[in-house]
Amino acid sequence: MLSRRRFLLTAAAAPSLAPALSWAEAGAPDLLAAAKTPETGHFTLLGLRRSGETVFSLPLPGRGHAAAAHPYRAEAVAFARRPGTFALVIRCTDGAAIAKLTAPEGRHFYGHGVFSADGGLLYTTENAYETGAGRVGIWDASDGYRRLGEISSGGIGPHDMALLPDGAALVVANGGIRTHPASGREKLNLPEMAPNLSYLSTVDGALIDQVGPEAELRLNSMRHLAVAQSGLVAVAMQWQGDPEDGVPLLAFHSLGAPGLLIAEAEPHQLARMQGYAGSVAFDPSGVRAAITSPRGGQVMAWNIEGGPPALWRRPDVCGLATAPEGWLATDGIGGFFALAPDLAAKPLARHGVAFDNHLIALEKFS
Amino acid sequence: MIRRLFLAAILTPSLALAAPDHQAVAERTLAQVTSASAGFAAATEALRGAAPAACEAIDAEVLQTRFHAAWDAWMALHPMRFGPLEDEDRALQIAFWPDSRGTTGRTVSRALKSQNLPLDDPSAFGNGSVASRGFYALERLLFNDDGAIPLTDPYRCRYVAAVAVDLDRLADEIAASWAGPWGTRVSTAGAPGNDTYLAADEVSLRLFASLTGSLDETIKTRITVPLGSFQKPKPRVAEARRSGRSLQQIALNTQAVGSAALTIFGPELSSEAVGQIEAALAAVEDSLADLRAIGMLPEVLVSDQLKVEILGQKVTGLNNALRATVGPGLGIAEGFNSADGD
Numbered sequence: 188m189l190s191r192r193r194f195l196l197t198a199a200a201a202p203s204l205a206p207a208l209s210w211a212e213a214g215a216p217d218l219l220a221a222a223k224t225p226e227t228g229h230f231t232l233l234g235l236r237r238s239g240e241t242v243f244s245l246p247l248p249g250r251g252h253a254a255a256a257h258p259y260r261a262e263a264v265a266f267a268r269r270p271g272t273f274a275l276v277i278r279c280t281d282g283a284a285i286a287k288l289t290a291p292e293g294r295h296f297y298g299h300g301v302f303s304a305d306g307g308l309l310y311t312t313e314n315a316y317e318t319g320a321g322r323v324g325i326w327d328a329s330d331g332y333r334r335l336g337e338i339s340s341g342g343i344g345p346h347d348m349a350l351l352p353d354g355a356a357l358v359v360a361n362g363g364i365r366t367h368p369a370s371g372r373e374k375l376n377l378p379e380m381a382p383n384l385s386y387l388s389t390v391d392g393a394l395i396d397q398v399g400p401e402a403e404l405r406l407n408s409m410r411h412l413a414v415a416q417s418g419l420v421a422v423a424m425q426w427q428g429d430p431e432d433g434v435p436l437l438a439f440h441s442l443g444a445p446g447l448l449i450a451e452a453e454p455h456q457l458a459r460m461q462g463y464a465g466s467v468a469f470d471p472s473g474v475r476a477a478i479t480s481p482r483g484g485q486v487m488a489w490n491i492e493g494g495p496p497a498l499w500r501r502p503d504v505c506g507l508a509t510a511p512e513g514w515l516a517t518d519g520i521g522g523f524f525a526l527a528p529d530l531a532a533k534p535l536a537r538h539g540v541a542f543d544n545h546l547i548a549l550e551k552f553s
Numbered sequence: 554m555i556r557r558l559f560l561a562a563i564l565t566p567s568l569a570l571a572a573p574d575h576q577a578v579a580e581r582t583l584a585q586v587t588s589a590s591a592g593f594a595a596a597t598e599a600l601r602g603a604a605p606a607a608c609e610a611i612d613a614e615v616l617q618t619r620f621h622a623a624w625d626a627w628m629a630l631h632p633m634r635f636g637p638l639e640d641e642d643r644a645l646q647i648a649f650w651p652d653s654r655g656t657t658g659r660t661v662s663r664a665l666k667s668q669n670l671p672l673d674d675p676s677a678f679g680n681g682s683v684a685s686r687g688f689y690a691l692e693r694l695l696f697n698d699d700g701a702i703p704l705t706d707p708y709r710c711r712y713v714a715a716v717a718v719d720l721d722r723l724a725d726e727i728a729a730s731w732a733g734p735w736g737t738r739v740s741t742a743g744a745p746g747n748d749t750y751l752a753a754d755e756v757s758l759r760l761f762a763s764l765t766g767s768l769d770e771t772i773k774t775r776i777t778v779p780l781g782s783f784q785k786p787k788p789r790v791a792e793a794r795r796s797g798r799s800l801q802q803i804a805l806n807t808q809a810v811g812s813a814a815l816t817i818f819g820p821e822l823s824s825e826a827v828g829q830i831e832a833a834l835a836a837v838e839d840s841l842a843d844l845r846a847i848g849m850l851p852e853v854l855v856s857d858q859l860k861v862e863i864l865g866q867k868v869t870g871l872n873n874a875l876r877a878t879v880g881p882g883l884g885i886a887e888g889f890n891s892a893d894g895d
Contacts, residue, residue: 225886252895269895298895372894410895425894431651455645455683465890481890484762500639502762503888519889520758522751537751541889 210549213261213279214242218508219547220517221251221265222540231540232265232277237510239523239536245282248275255300255309256549257328263547264288264309270295270368274311276332286332293317294324294337295368299347302328303389304354312345312359313337319365319376321345323357323387338392341385343376347411351418351442356395357387358420358442362408363399364427377427382409384422386442396442400424404434404449411466413509415473416551418442419491423478426462430482433458437467437478439491450476450489452496459483466507466545468514470528477514477530481505481544486516488530499530506546517542573821573883575742575753581817582633582760583731583739589630589809590637590728596626597717597724604717606672608710613701616713620695623720624688624798628805630727632767632813635759636738637730642683643723649683649690650792651774660684661693668708672715679719689793691716696795758885760817761875764810765887768872771806775799776865779854786858788851799850800841807837807868810875818879826878833867833874840867 210216216234223230230250234243251265254277261279272295276286290296293315300311309326321340327333340348342361349358363382365375374380383399400407407424414420424436433454438447461482469476470488477488477497484502501524506517514526521538600623603616627647631638638644649657664670664685671677684690694713695702704710730736742750750756774792779799781787791799811834819827844853844860854861880886 223889250893429653431653455642455649459642463894465895481888484891502759503890505890519891520755532748534748534751541886544890544895 207260207262208278208280209259210261210279216242216279217549218515219254219256219263219279219549220506220545221247221254221543222521222538223250223543224540226539232263232279232282233538233540234279235523235546237515237525239538241538243279243282245277245279247277250543252298252543252545254545254547255302256547257302258304258306260306262328264300264311266296266298266300266311269298269372270314270316270366271298272296274300288326288332288334290324291334291337294322296324297344297346301348301350301357304350308335310348310357312340312348314344314366316367319343319367321359321361323348323359323392338387339394341387341394341397342381342383344382344408345385346409349412349414349420350389351386351414352416353418355389356442357389358412358414359385359387360409360412360422361385362410362425363405364408374427377406380406380408380427382407382424384409384412384420384440384447398440398444398447400438400447400449407434407436409438411464413467413469413476415469415476417473419469419473421467421469421476422447423464423467425464428462430462431458432462434462436460436462436464436480437476437487437489439476448491450487450496452487452489456487456496456498459485460487465505468507468509468548470513471509471511472528475528477507477526479504479507479516481519486526486530488514488526488528497528497530499526499532501532505544506542508546508548509551510548515546515548517546573754573757575757575883578760578817578821578883579739579742579750579753579756581820582756583736585813585817586630586633586636586739587728587731587736589626589633590724590731593623593626593630594721594724594728596623597721599623601714601717601721604714606711606714608704608707611704611710611713613704616704617695617701620691621796621798624793625801625805627688628802629809632764632806632810633760634763634767636735637727640730643727645683645687646679647687647720647723649687651770651778652684652689653778656684657689658693661690664712665706665709670712670715672708672711675715675718675722678715679722686716686719688720691720692793692796698795700795754883754885757818757883760813761879761883761885762887764814765872765875767806768810768868768875771803772865772868772872775803775806776861776868779851780858780861780865781854783858786854788854791851791854794849794851797849800844803850803864803868804838804841807834807841807871811837811871814875814879818883822878822882826882829874829878830871833871837864837867837871840864 217237218235230247232245250268254263266274272290274288275284294313297312311324313322322337325335344362344364363380386396406427411423437450460480463482464478486499488497503519519541523536525533600619603619738749743753779791
């Protein structure tokens with residue numbers, strides 16, 4: 188067994204052995220999304236252009252989730268629906284599953300993952316469900332996605348995670364909710380729930396910084412996050428209290444800052460979000476972040492420099508990605524929209540599919 | 554393959570006719586919402602006419618009648634909660650509910666004490682807190698736990714007048730918006746340049762989600778929350794109990810949802826599907842009649858919880874009937890993402 192420090196360094200230094208196909212060879216998509224075709228009930232992984240055009244549609248074995256895209260190879264990781272124990276690496280030129288990641292004994296995936304900046308490693312959020320400890324699994328993307336090891340996620344229920352722009356740390360949203368596969372998605376620890384945002388060193392896995400909501404927002408599960416080029420993190424939350432409570436669902440943080448900056452709004456506007464933010468993304472300025480609520484059919488965007496939030500309504504809207512002009516958003520009836528910084532919306536397409544929760548941008552603009 | 558499909562067609566009772574005409578659904582939606590908006594605008598205008606700012610000029614009986622009539626008209630419109638009702642949060646400005654923290658009561662009593670609302674400036678008043686305006690604030694001004702409040706305090710009378718003017722403004726805005734931009738959006742659903750409804754079925758979907766969401770809200774906030782637990786019912790959180798409307802609100806809501814579903818979606822459904830909705834609606838009405846026979850809702854929550862629980866089941870049954878018929882019949886499904894959290 189290699190030491191934690193050693194395997195991290197070893198893997199990062201390992202050369203790529205096989206010639207791999209680039210995203211250009213997969214039709215140069217700008218975005219990835221998982222979707223369901225209602226007529227057939229089949230699930231697919233879609234490659235999309237920012238114009239709304241589909242460049243590939245590849246079959247998935249089940250409801251796929253939150254594909255992580257390799258930075259330059261045409262490879263996407265699709266996770267089984269939570270609490271899933273496997274993930275497939277799909278080669279996007281032909282749809283072949285070139286690797287299957289199986290969670291180690293006693294672990295399941297939480298449905299999100301991210302590649303290291305050089306594409307050498309894949310990190311996945313996992314639940315060591317007998318103890319409830321959150322883990323980040325580490326896989327060698329340059330050697331057939333072999334598992335290298337794991338580190339603590341810094342909390343319970345790690346969900347989404349991202350790399351800081353300098354690649355030196357991972358930032359993980361630990362939702363704080365303990366689940367066990369024997370009871371599906373049942374929440375086992377709401378009375379003690381303590382979500383946090385943890386920054387983990389990519390060199391040795393050490394916990395560098397950690398921040399959580401104030402006591403009154405303790406039931407706000409930190410779930411999805413986005414990182415701007417400045418290193419600013421936007422974290423989207425899901426409220427475990429009454430959906431009508433109208434609590435804030437977005438917070439900002441920078442590594443080292445003493446606390447979270449909460450995105451406030453009128454309680455009735457927040458209540459329309461139904462306590463649920465599904466996706467979060469910055470716009471290219473890196474000072475505006477938006478969250479989507481499929482349950483409330485509403486998108487809200489805040490500028491960290493101040494001012495009232497912008498609003499846009501669209502039923503079942505959930506997928507959200509940074510785009511050169513603002514954001515792109517998808518919904519559960521195949522709608523594909525461009526959103527301006529003030530959330531003025533322009534429909535680009537309506538596909539005959541139901542887009543799943545997330546829209547993954549292959550290139551960063553924020 | 555053909556053989557299997559054939560068998561399936563025989564064995565599965567057909568809930569759908571031929572291809573649903575979503576354009577026709579959109580047209581009927583616009584007709585229904587236009588008529589309900591006109592009714593609401595007329596009722597708030599009448600309310601405004603019965604709410605002069607000077608106490609001596611008020612005929613309390615007429616005011617009460619028109620207060621109820623205006624709220625009834627709102628309940629007929631409210632289940633079609635999209636477009637102008639969502640713009641500027643008009644639905645919340647008109648009816649701030651659910652109010653789980655009891656904000657309306659506190660806001661109104663504070664305002665009566667401090668007397669600092671801009672009652673003579675409709676635009677400033679209309680920009681104030683939603684908890685200080687709308688039907689729930691008006692109810693607090695007209696009724697307390699003992700019934701109707703005598704209208705003798707000049708500030709209270711001016712406040713009532715200001716809320717009535719504000720409601721009338723909102724009703725006019727809604728009617729104008731349905732007659733204008735929102736009407737165009739609905740009637741041109743799916744046409745190039747329509748940025749709101751990218752296809753005709755999106756109006757069907759929007760209305761369907763609005764109707765089922767409205768029943769969900771009734772089940773939760775008007776029935777389940779006041780029922781509390783068997784040991785501890787919560788009659789004091791029954792909606793609009795001071796004005797004696799608690800049961801009426803449920804009756805009006807279910808009626809409005811049922812009639813909108815039958816009028817707008819009905820022609821696209823099989824007669825069997827229509828019958829299923831009608832039967833579910835009749836079951837709700839029977840249960841309401843049972844309750845009316847034994848008393849008012851807040852009291853019955855304590856004296857005969859079971860009957861209220863049965864009403865909750867019947868309203869759930871109506872929602873299930875809508876979901877079982879309208880969804881498949883019109884080929885529309887409720888939220889893919891909203892139904893499955895992540």
